Amino acid sequence: MESTGMLSNLQKKIYVAGHRGMVGSAIVRNLLAKGYTNILTRTHAELDLTNQEHVANFFQKEKPDQVYLAAAKVGGIYANNTYPAEFIYQNLMIEANVIHQAFSVGVKKLLFLGSSCIYPKFAPQPMIEDVLLTGKLEPTNEPYAISKIAGIKLCESYNRQYGQSHGVDYRSVMPTNLYGYGDNFHAENSHVIPGLIYKLHHAKLKNLKKVVIWGSGNQTREFLHCDDLASACTLVMNIKLSSYQEITSDMLSHINIGSSQEISIRNLVLLISEVVGYRGKIEFDLTKEDGPPRKSLMSKKLSSLGWKPEIKLIEGLKATYEDFIKKLKK
């Protein structure tokens, strides 16, 4: 353990904002597994991060050493389309409050979690970090994406203004589609994997002869288990500043986190029906839209740091299904 009379790394007070969410809880698991002993958390009910005064009081009292910002108002297409004001307002407030108050009490290291929806709708695939702000966003989640871009720019601006004078080092990561423990399982309002698990599990229980999936199933997507994401997050937070600066620049400072493994929705559906044990027929409704034919991230910067994902999709899906079953029993 690194110790020089100062706090050893493992004893540092680390605030994980959003620790009950899928990403925040995975980061907490990863930190605990690495031996970190002083993890600071607050539930949404204990601390509403959109409230500037409460966030300021919290940081004044607790003075953490590092912050992982994984709290956000998150939702699918329907929620984003129905509540755009809540998505842009709450996320801007959470980011501005946490990043500024962290700075105010002298936090030097912060990791901001963004999302791949920050990239233009028609960006070449796989998307590299440089395509940020080069084209129009997907309209359905534009307000959310703009708030996430603002989060990256907040981190960059604090680095540019206070990096030299105050040692501020705020980093951003952009994960691909995630799945895993703590996912939100719902028929319509979920991400792809939990939505399919829900649908196919209930089709099995009801002995349905067929399940209809919207679109051709030919479109490919990239998925990453949240525990792999967490390992990438703690790595990016802890690499030396010089190594981070080697692969980023002052005004293009975010790093993609993807698995570099793409799968067609058709094959994903077949894999999940195998995991769930659904034996009926799968039909693809070609009258419904597929969305973009391919969507994935180029994660070369991250892999240049020596990181690679460890959880195979089939293993991750089995564990996620077990988690779903556990939740049903609760």
Ligand SMILES: NC(=O)c1ccc[n+]([C@@H]2O[C@H](COP(=O)([O-])OP(=O)(O)OC[C@H]3O[C@@H](n4cnc5c(N)ncnc54)[C@H](OP(=O)(O)O)[C@@H]3O)[C@@H](O)[C@H]2O)c1
């Ligand atoms: N899931 C994905 O596929 C994915 C992919 C790429 C990027 N990301 C990014 O990862 C981050 C976390 O996502 P997630 O999937 O972990 O979302 P999540 O499961 O919904 O977790 C978000 C957490 O933030 C908390 N939160 C929301 N508003 C808050 C507020 N005003 N004050 C305090 N806490 C608040 C939520 O608490 P309550 O539930 O109590 O409100 C929840 O615990 C987001 O920035 C997201 O963009 C996720």
